[in-house]
Amino acid sequence: MATTSTEVPGPAGTPLLGSMHDLKQDSLGTFLRSRSEHGDVVRFTAGPPGLRAVVYGVFSAAGAQQVLATESANFRKDNAFYQEVRESFGNGLLTSQDEDYLRQRRLVQPLFTRRRVDGYADAVAVEVAAVLASWRDSGRTSVDVLDEMTVLALRAVARILFGTDVAEAVEVVERCFPALGDYVLRRGYSPVKLPRNWPTPGNRRAAAVHEELYAVCDRIIAERRASGADSGAQDLLTLLAEAESAEDGSFDASELREQVLVFLLAGHETTATSLGFALHLLGRHPEEQKRAQEEVDRVLAGRTPTAADLDALPYLTQVLKEAMRLFPAAPVIGRRAVESTVIDGHTIPAGADVIVAPWVTHRHPDHWPDPERFDPDRFTPEAEADRPRYAWFPFGGGPRACIGQHFSMLESVIALAMILQEYGFEAIDTEVPLSSAITLRAEGPARCTLIPRSG
Structure with a gap:
């Protein structure tokens, strides 16, 4: 039986700044190293005395399940980082x-049933x-697969949201999202936050980007509502605008905009990361690539895949799941504890900031032998049945699990199948430097040589 300890171990860092330098330079490596050195619950301190932040890392599968699912009511999205995302x-x-949240989820859920998503x-x-x-x-002979899949995923989610009104929205999002994400990240991790309405250069740049992003969404929403139900449009924006119930009413214009922005953010970055790294990993592993292409050729025989083909492409799904294990789009998930609780034998105090980290848990040696090795056979049904539920959680979990996870898998399998029908890949950049922003971020190229399969 586990004993309970109020002393949670962790890196000492420096006397002046704790682990602040390590976390800013390489948070993912710091979390991974700390689990290896200190165990499944780790206490991090960062910042100067008087402004020092304390964060508890929970890295076991059981601990992640406790935070996200079984005790989810005790772990809220109340931390500084989520507040910055909320305001932006x-x-x-x-x-x-x-x-x-419950009202929004009830209104949106009917639009994300499997049948609707398959459409x-x-x-x-x-x-x-x-x-x-x-x-x-x-006539390109090489591409950066992460860049290309980011554009693809953004255009796909914009088409599903807006129908044919894709080009302007994509251009604005491509330009604005990275700038606003960097602003959120800087403020989220800063021990001192100047008010957003102070006219600093950073605040003014963020305000301009914020205004442009809101303006394009508001214009498209207003035009769609003006066209009315008679337009016959069945894009997601139209369905969101029409979503209504006696209990929850409907979304007003500002609520619609907020849902659209979240779908654009979460709906393209998750899929882009999964697809881009799946292609890059296949480009580094020719045997697995050949096996994936053989499955695609056998099942599709050259035709365009549909939603009905997903179950017939199990190896492609395993490739994507293994890519999401190694490169989860949300590598770190934050919460704040309401009340004191015990996780893996350690007491987490009330009010504490807590993180769970797919980046670390997906590499936990208790569940993943040789964890850095790319092996899609980790995700056969038999292998998955032998692992704890939260050994793999790229879409989060519990009552706040990503509502779009079936859409992400549908899009990823269809895209990967179509791409592998036409091209093989050979990695040029064998290692891709990474950092953690709102989502996993590549700090260098992920180029692959394109090898046409026809002719």
Whole structure:
């Protein structure tokens, strides 16, 4: 039986700043190293005396399940980082809480049933076909797969949200999201936060980006509502605008905008990361790539995949799941404890900031032998049945699990199948430097040579 200790171990860091330098320079490496040296619950301190932050890292599968699922009511999205995301991107499904969240979830849930999501497959295929055509027409011999999949995923989610109103929204999001994400990150980790309305250069740049992003969403929403139900549009924005119930009412214009921004943010970055790294990993592992292509050729025989093909492409799904294990789009998930609780034998005090980290748990040696090795066979049904539920949680878990996880898998499998039908890949950059922002971020290129399969 585990004993309870009030002393949670952790790195000492420096007397003046604790672990602040290590966390700023390489938070993912620091978390991974700390689990190895100190165990599954680790206490981090960062910042100068008087402004020092304390964060508890929970790295076991059982601990992640406790934070996200079994005791989720005790771990809220009340930390400084989520507040910054909330103020920049709105109070949508990603950041809302309590009755706001429950109301939003009830209104949105019918739009994300498996049957409804499967209907988005054609829109995904249109955007994948456009990417493949651009590669063919340009005669390119290599691509940065992360950059290319980011554009693909953004265009796909924008098409599903806005129908044909894709180009302007994509251009604005491509330019604005990174700048606003950097601003959120800087403020989220800063021990001293100047008010947003102070006219500092950083605040003024962020305000301009924020205004432009809101303006394009508001314009599209207003035009769609003005066209009315008679337009016949069945994109997600129209369905969101029409979502209504006797209990929850409907979304007003500002609420619609906030949902749209969350879907654009979460809906493209997760899929782009999974797809980009799946291609890069296949480009480094020719045997696994050959096996994936053989499955695609056997099942599809050259035709465009549909939602009905997903179950017939199990190895492709395993490739994507292994890519999400090694490169989870949300590598760190934050919460704040309401009351004191015991996790893995250690007491987490009331009010403490807590993180769970797919980046670390997905590499936990108790569940993943040789954890850095790429092995899609870790995700056969038999292998998955033998592991704890929260040994792998790229979509979060519990009542706040990502509502779009089936959409992400549908889009990823369809895109990967279509791409592997036409091209093989050979990695040029064998290692990709990474950092953790709102999502996992590549700090260098992930280039692959394109090898046309036809002719």
